[in-house]
Amino acid sequence: MAITVIMPQMGYDMHEGRLVKWLKQEGDNIARGEDIAEIETDKAVIPVPATEGGVLRQVRVEEGTTVPVGHIIAIIAGAEEEIPADLAAQPQQTPTTDKEATADKPDTPSPSPTQKSGPNAVRSSPLARRLAQERGIDLSTVTGTGPRGRITEKDVLALSDVTTSPGTPSVQEATATGTNVVHLSRMRQAIARLTTRSKQEIPHFYVTAEIDMSAAMTLRSQINSSLQSQDIRVSVNDIIVKACALTLSQPRFSAFNASFGGDKLQVHSQINIGIAIDLEDRGLIIPAVLGCENLSLVDLARNSRALMERAKSDDLQAEEYSATTFTVSNLGMFDVHSFVAIIYPPNSAVLALGQVKERPAVRNGQVVVSQTMFATLSTDHRVADGAAAARFLAEIKRLLEAPANLLIQQ
Numbered sequence: 001m002a003i004t005v006i007m008p009q010m011g012y013d014m015h016e017g018r019l020v021k022w023l024k025q026e027g028d029n030i031a032r033g034e035d036i037a038e039i040e041t042d043k044a045v046i047p048v049p050a051t052e053g054g055v056l057r058q059v060r061v062e063e064g065t066t067v068p069v070g071h072i073i074a075i076i077a078g079a080e081e082e083i084p085a086d087l088a089a090q091p092q093q094t095p096t097t098d099k100e101a102t103a104d105k106p107d108t109p110s111p112s113p114t115q116k117s118g119p120n121a122v123r124s125s126p127l128a129r130r131l132a133q134e135r136g137i138d139l140s141t142v143t144g145t146g147p148r149g150r151i152t153e154k155d156v157l158a159l160s161d162v163t164t165s166p167g168t169p170s171v172q173e174a175t176a177t178g179t180n181v182v183h184l185s186r187m188r189q190a191i192a193r194l195t196t197r198s199k200q201e202i203p204h205f206y207v208t209a210e211i212d213m214s215a216a217m218t219l220r221s222q223i224n225s226s227l228q229s230q231d232i233r234v235s236v237n238d239i240i241v242k243a244c245a246l247t248l249s250q251p252r253f254s255a256f257n258a259s260f261g262g263d264k265l266q267v268h269s270q271i272n273i274g275i276a277i278d279l280e281d282r283g284l285i286i287p288a289v290l291g292c293e294n295l296s297l298v299d300l301a302r303n304s305r306a307l308m309e310r311a312k313s314d315d316l317q318a319e320e321y322s323a324t325t326f327t328v329s330n331l332g333m334f335d336v337h338s339f340v341a342i343i344y345p346p347n348s349a350v351l352a353l354g355q356v357k358e359r360p361a362v363r364n365g366q367v368v369v370s371q372t373m374f375a376t377l378s379t380d381h382r383v384a385d386g387a388a389a390a391r392f393l394a395e396i397k398r399l400l401e402a403p404a405n406l407l408i409q410q
Contacts, residue, residue: 001077001081002057002075002076002077002078002081002083002084002087003050003051003052003054003075003076003077004072004074004075004087005036005037005048005050005051005072005073005074005075005076006069006070006071006072006073007019007039007061007067007068007069007070007071007073008039008048008069008318008322009069009070009322010039010041010046010318010321010322014041014069015068015069016066016067016068016069017039017040017041017066017067017069018039018040018064018065018066019037019038019039019061019062019063019064019065019066019067019073020037020038020039020040020045020063020064021037021038021063022036022037022059022063023035023036023037023038023047024036024037024056025056025059026056026057026058026059027055027056027057028055028056029053029054029055030050030053030054030055030056030076031050031053032050032051032052032053033049033050034049034050034053035047035048035049035050036048036049036050036056036074037073037074041190041321044285044314044316044321045314046316046317046318046321047317047318048073048318049317049318050076052076053076054076054077054078055076055077055078055079056074056075056076057075057076057077057081057083058074058075058083059073059074060072060073060074060075061073061074075087124139124142124144124150124151124152128142128151128152128153128155128156128314131153131156131157132156135156137156137159139151139156141159142155142156142159143155146313150313152312152313152314153282153314154280154312157282185282185283187282187283188283191283191284194344194345195342197345198342198343198344198345199342201345202260202343202345202380202382203380203381203382204340204342204343204378204379204380204381205378205379205381205386205389206340206376206377206378206379207376207377207379207386207389207390207393208338208374208375208376208377209374209375209393209394209397210372210373210374211372211373211374211375211396211397211400211401212361212370212371212372212400212401213236213356213371213372213373213400213401214370214371214372215401215402215403216236216239216400216401216403216406217236217356217371219239219403219404219406220234220235220236220239223297223298227298232298232301232302232305233301234297234298234301235301235304236330236332236356237275237304237328237330237353238297238300238301238304239297239400239403239406240328240330240351240353240375240396240400241273241275241289241292241300241304241328242292242295242297242300242406243396243399243400243406244273244292244326244328244351244396245271245273245292245293245295245300246399246405246406247392247395247396247399248271248273248292248293248325248326249271249293250395252391253388253391253392253395254267255267255348255383255384255388256326256348256349256379256383256384256389256392257271257325257326257348258325258348258383259325259346259347259348260346260348260380260382260383265383266346268325270290270291270293270323270325271291271292271293271325271326272288272289272290272291272292272323272324272325272326273288273289273292273324273325273326273327273328274286274287274288274289274324274325274326274327274328274344274347275287275288275289275304275307275308275327275328275330276327276328276329276330276341277308277311277312279311279312285311285321286324286327286344287307287310287311287316287320287321287324288307288319288320288321288323288324288325289303289304289307290303290319290320290323296407297406297407307320324344324347325347326347326348326349326350326351327341327343327344327347327349327350327351328350328351328353329341329350329351329352329353330352330353331352331353331354331355332353332354332355332356332373333355334355335355336354336355337354337355337374338352338354338374338375338376339352339354339376340352340376340378341376341378342378343378343379343380347380348379348380348383348384349377349378349379349380349383349384349389349392350377350378351375351376351377351378351396352375352376352377352378353373353374353375354373354374354375355373356371356372356373357371357372357373358370358371359371359372375393375396375397377389377392377393
């Protein structure tokens with residue numbers, strides 16, 4: 001049976017994507033799950049896997065072309081299979097190529113070559129190649145810090161900070177009054193659109209709790225001592241994500257793992273917890289640890305670490321971008337007491353975490369020093385009310401203050 005490959009939607013605010021590179025050519029055999037192309041969104045370049053195996057019979061979109069979400073970019077079918085006539089129908093959209101997109105920019109210089117082809121090709125991420133092309137940087141002059149010497153976007157940015165190629169447009173413009181106008185990156189523009197839309201469309205409300213993390217910190221220390229021979233450590237964030245996963249898995253809290261759909265809720269069967277990752281000069285992304293309901297604490301820590309490494313080397317998978325069902329945002333490492341976070345659509349809630357810190361507390365009439373943390377839950381009021389959010393946060397607090405429960409798969 002012939003299968004269409006479409007431009008996927010990699011985020012709530014994504015309406016179009018750019019076909020960066022074909023990894024397979026017409027006539028190639030394709031295995032299910034094998035990456036066949038790379039597409040670029042406002043935030044990253046990510047691979048597109050084949051949903052079924054077969055032969056890549058037709059490539060519908062040229063490299064460098066921007067098409068809307070849902071547009072057919074390729075067809076996979078059997079080698080001798082006849083492709084149905086109705087499958088040839090395309091949305092009535094006019095794709096935009098890189099050449100057309102730059103046709104109205106006569107003052108933009110042609111960038112220098114950024115990547116060699118053949119056996120001596122420079123190992124680099126798609127986003128690094130795009131940035132190098134935009135800034136006129138020869139990738140052969142860049143030292144890669146990624147896996148196996150792969151050049152990442154961060155490597156290109158580091159080089160462009162100390163050298164600017166002749167003719168490379170500046171991101172700043174001086175006005176007559178001496179004020180610099182800084183042009184926003186595509187990622188920053190995407191963040192601006194998404195957060196504005198979230199605050200305009202989602203009626204947020206907030207509940208905050210102070211959580212005694214003393215027992216959780218002791219458990220973490222014990223677990224990490226037992227893992228000394230392995231290349232893995234459990235972080236404070238891992239413990240909190242685990243507590244969230246166990247809470248979300250309880251049917252009474254299903255609304256917090258759901259999306260608002262007008263007159264209904266779309267309750268997700270899988271718990272995919274997004275972790276807010278700061279990419280410094282690039283911006284913020286929220287990829288998800290998939291299937292958290294099935295992961296032990298140590299497995300969750302391992303998957304979370306791998307997710308962060310892939311995020312920083314531009315190697316995330318499509319589902320990790322698009323399948324988030326609940327979000328955790330942690331600013332504790334910046335000595336932040338507490339904060340409120342904006343809900344990441346189409347999620348219904350986000351948990352914002354401050355620093356775990358020694359603070360005075362009253363226990364049995366005595367003032368003692370405890371390691372506590374402030375956690376604030378932002379909730380979509382269309383999905384849940386204040387009392388439900390308070391119960392949800394109270395359950396997370398209970399699990400963290402009696403952390404042996406985190407070691408039990410529920």
